[in-house]
Amino acid sequence: MWSEATKIGEGRRGLMLMVVAPSGVGKTSLTRRLIADHSDLHLSISATTREPRPGEHEGRDYHFVSRETFDQMVGEDAFLEWAEVYGNRYGSPRAPIMAALERGESVLFDIDDQGARTIAAQAPGDCVLVYLLPPSLAEMSRRLHARSQDSEEVIALRIARAKDEINRWETFDYVLLNDDFDRAYADLAHIYHAERLRRARNPWIGTFVGNLRGEEI
Template identity: 65%
Template sequence: MTTEKPSRRGLLLLISSPSGAGKTSLSRRLVADHADLTLSISATTRPPRPGEEHAREYYFVSDAEFDEMVQAGEMLEWANVHDHRYGTPRAPVMAALEQGKDVLFDIDWQGARSIADNAPDDSVRIFILPPSMHELSRRLHARAQDSLNVIEGRLTRAYGEIAQYRLYDYVLVNVDYDHAYADLAHIYHAERLRRDRQAWLGPFVETLLAEKI
């Protein structure tokens, strides 16, 4: 048997939740703990929040620049979310899959649906729920990143976002952060081992069957 590292096709890990339920902190930790997992960087027309940097959290672009990217067919998906547009550049994502790299998307349900429709065999969809709407409200106020009007809008939209949970393969309730992270990591590890993602498996089995003992 060859001693080279077995080849595998990457996967697209699509993680969604209403704002404040924990998808961003869980996603960042999963990426930090796994060398083969890369966080997809989206383009957005919204302004950066305190502490965010261009090309790290997002590519912050103007409306005109976003229009040009869409018209050029450079987006794998895009959607209007919270009065701004978000989109995923296509080329780096598809290149990562072919190289056996996994790509994580911290993404809304509209974007997750679009990507899953375009790449159904590569997509794994995970939705993060809050333990209660009261707790979701508390978390949004505690992080102190948005005005009261923005927070109210996010809470109002959360009901519609939560209603989309049936679009997802897995649903986690983030009561305890460490427990939710452990469940997320288990899902990721299991999905990496799916038979249809192991390009090396067919030839390897053929060598086993050809062996005479």
Template identity: 60%
Template sequence: MSQTDAARPWEVQRRGLLLLISSPSGAGKTSLSRRLVADHDDLVLSISATTRAPRPGEEEGREYYFVTPERFDEMVAGGQLLEWAHVHDNRYGTPRAPVEAALAAGQDVLFDIDWQGAAQVRAALPEDSASVFVLPPSWADLARRLNARAQDSAAVIQRRLERGREEITHWGDYDYVIVNKNFDRAYADLGHIYRAERMKPTRNPWLPDFVRRLGSESLS
């Protein structure tokens, strides 16, 4: 460690944070997540593996790793996934090794994730996780957003809405809840949560030595 690093340990000796964001489909978690990542250099988006087909505009390795059901089975059997779940007739899972490496290197990782996956991550890495649930202001607003995306058929949208009824019952499992009535306000709230979580002592192992040095300094 250089002399400069020793003088500013908070810049080099952090443990990473896993920020888990969940919501019913269409409530805004993906838009909020993408903006938070774009605005913070220390935060990267977790890339999941999925068995679903790519949507228009999605690219392999950017939004997801698109794998066959057979390959997904191999990853589950080999313990290569930190979490995985069935969502809307498909499977999603997070590769374990990149996440654990990021934490050790002080890199924060954001998970745009459903409640099942969030529960598994919290169980596996409880001290490293902070979770946020995003709610829509009304059910009519959620339906309007899903229809405005024009990405799914009416039948798929109806299934997403029906599943959303069950998904929102898990809001109490999360550390924080945001009602996304106004995007800018919801984003500001999310940013405050993220920055506060970064300041927790458990994520800043440099603090004990720093405080000891402060205590040994002369008062004159």
């Protein structure tokens, strides 16, 4: 009879899912639905030195820390990656993320191309990199204009940045085209399910197979 320690799935290791896309491709909608549909997948909460914006909450949107605290964390190698953006620092705390993976939970990163590659270089076995492509730059521009959040100048910069970023598509494990939301979501969910089942992330299988071989019928 199998013990509780060898029951199916126990001891599974989580993964870090990096979903990268230019603004206007639909990344936020896809990733938030993926999290809502999977109780074992959580959004990485970054630490930042900027002040909270109206409606933001500590521990839900960000971990808000002082510049002194952030610098101390950098010195202690407490981040998987960090960057300074418009005078404020942002970083992905290492300890809670790695602890989640050990518990069998997975972490989704809302991150840029550079940050994703930085983390993947440190923990290649734990990372899955997915890049989302727009159906066209014209459609991406239309979506950016439709949401009415950016000036024409900012939209032009986002388009230019997207052209540069798209050149690195071959560095990703998967590349999805978001020309149809439901299909793109189904593909993203299938990727997550398949990666969770990788043999290397399921060390319990060895013990399970050993028990099968020794089972008396």
